[in-house]
Amino acid sequence: MTRRTAALLAALTLTAAVLLSACSSDGGGDDSDSPTPAPATRATNPPTGQPSSAPSQSPTPSPSGSPSPSKSAAPSGPPSSAASASTPASGSTSASPGAATQSYWHPTPGTPWQWQLSGTVDQSVNVPVYDIDGFENDASVVAALHAQGRKVICYINVGGWENFRPDASSFPSSLLGAGDGWKGERWLDIRQLSVLEPLLAKRFDMCKEKGFDAVEPDLLEAYENNSGFPITADDQLAFNKMIAQLAHQRGLGVALKNDVDQVPQLVDYFDFSIDEQCAEYQECDGLTPFIQQGKAVLHVEYNVPNSQYCAQSKQLQFSSMEKHLNLDAWREPC
Numbered sequence: 001m002t003r004r005t006a007a008l009l010a011a012l013t014l015t016a017a018v019l020l021s022a023c024s025s026d027g028g029g030d031d032s033d034s035p036t037p038a039p040a041t042r043a044t045n046p047p048t049g050q051p052s053s054a055p056s057q058s059p060t061p062s063p064s065g066s067p068s069p070s071k072s073a074a075p076s077g078p079p080s081s082a083a084s085a086s087t088p089a090s091g092s093t094s095a096s097p098g099a100a101t102q103s104y105w106h107p108t109p110g111t112p113w114q115w116q117l118s119g120t121v122d123q124s125v126n127v128p129v130y131d132i133d134g135f136e137n138d139a140s141v142v143a144a145l146h147a148q149g150r151k152v153i154c155y156i157n158v159g160g161w162e163n164f165r166p167d168a169s170s171f172p173s174s175l176l177g178a179g180d181g182w183k184g185e186r187w188l189d190i191r192q193l194s195v196l197e198p199l200l201a202k203r204f205d206m207c208k209e210k211g212f213d214a215v216e217p218d219l220l221e222a223y224e225n226n227s228g229f230p231i232t233a234d235d236q237l238a239f240n241k242m243i244a245q246l247a248h249q250r251g252l253g254v255a256l257k258n259d260v261d262q263v264p265q266l267v268d269y270f271d272f273s274i275d276e277q278c279a280e281y282q283e284c285d286g287l288t289p290f291i292q293q294g295k296a297v298l299h300v301e302y303n304v305p306n307s308q309y310c311a312q313s314k315q316l317q318f319s320s321m322e323k324h325l326n327l328d329a330w331r332e333p334c
Contacts, residue, residue: 091129091151091213104253105151105213106271107296109317115274115300115327117155122329123148131155131216131274131298134203135165139210146211153255154207158200158243159219161186170199177228180219187219187227190239197242204246214253216274217243221259237265244269255298260286272296279309284316291317310334 091107107113113129116122121132121141130145134154142152161171163184175195177187188196207215220243222229223236240259244266247254256263256270260283263273267289278284279301287297299320301309306322313320313334321333 104248104251104271106253107151107298107319108294109291109296109319111296111298111319112333113298113319113321114329114331115298115321115323116329117327119328121145125329125331129153129298134207134210134212134215137210142211151213152211153214153216154210154212154252155216155218156203156207157185157219158203158217159188159190159222159239161188167199167202170202178226180225180227187222187225187229189227189229190222190231191229191235193238193242196239197246200243201246204250204252208250208252212252214255214271215247216255216257217247218257220257224261233262237262240266241269256290263287263289267293267295270295272298275299277301277303279312279320280304284309284312284318287318288316306332306334 091105091111107129111129112127113131114122114125114127115131117131117133117136121130121137123130123141123144128149129151131153132141132155134156145152157165160180160182161176162168171188172195175189175192177189179185180187190196204215220240221236222239223231223233236259240256240262244254253271255272255274256266257274258276259266260275260278263286270290272295273287273290275284275287275297276299278287278299280303284299287299290297297316297318299313299318300323301320302323302325304322306320310320321331323332324330
């Protein structure tokens, strides 16, 4: 997931609390057993990826390695517990302008989904799309979900180093920056594309080999955080486009995780959006370019109750739900 810096998060949370209070709405949330929030993220830099124009289309890791959620959410849209296990996963394929013959699976607007990054995956949730940790789940879990007619998204961290991952020692120290606010994690120097590309390619290979349909690459907003490096918006764009290209080279759909400010420049390269707290931070409108291209906006809120954003989410055709910050199996969809 994408996290905001501790300081920024604290400020944003306080601001949101004040605004919610002023509007005399119940600002309750459900964000108990969650890790301490981390630095914010935001990006910009033109990489080598080809736009995947689909027209009409991280949590605080636990000792065991489960990542924790990030920040930036978009309103929801799908029916509450929708879609039966036997219903084929809702989705579509998008052709990249640079590779017209290649198509990539992506969920369509309003598709119900489940996002679980901690604990044993609860496969009984009646939705057509699951988003689970790529390292923590083997091919048998993906195959079991496929057998129930579901599509499966592979969560991996691409913008931060995690000391609990099996490939942690492969990352040279020159790539490691400041802590991102989550235990055992540090920002990566995303300017070093030639060094990072082969390291991250192996993670995308893992997602492909396990049979995943798409990838959720986390921490795509380093330029808006205290990463320890002078990363610019252009650096971020270049990195994010490279990430989209790595997924598409393997026939995988790819989500733009948060990074709302750069949606106009990146919507053609990514197949759908995964967003945290866009309702809380009042930035959901910035995600509508995905909907306009027939690409889903999969969105969660941690601190704002459904009653305060579901109506807007449904109007925007977002796939929204309330989740615990540790992204366990619990969910409360719109």
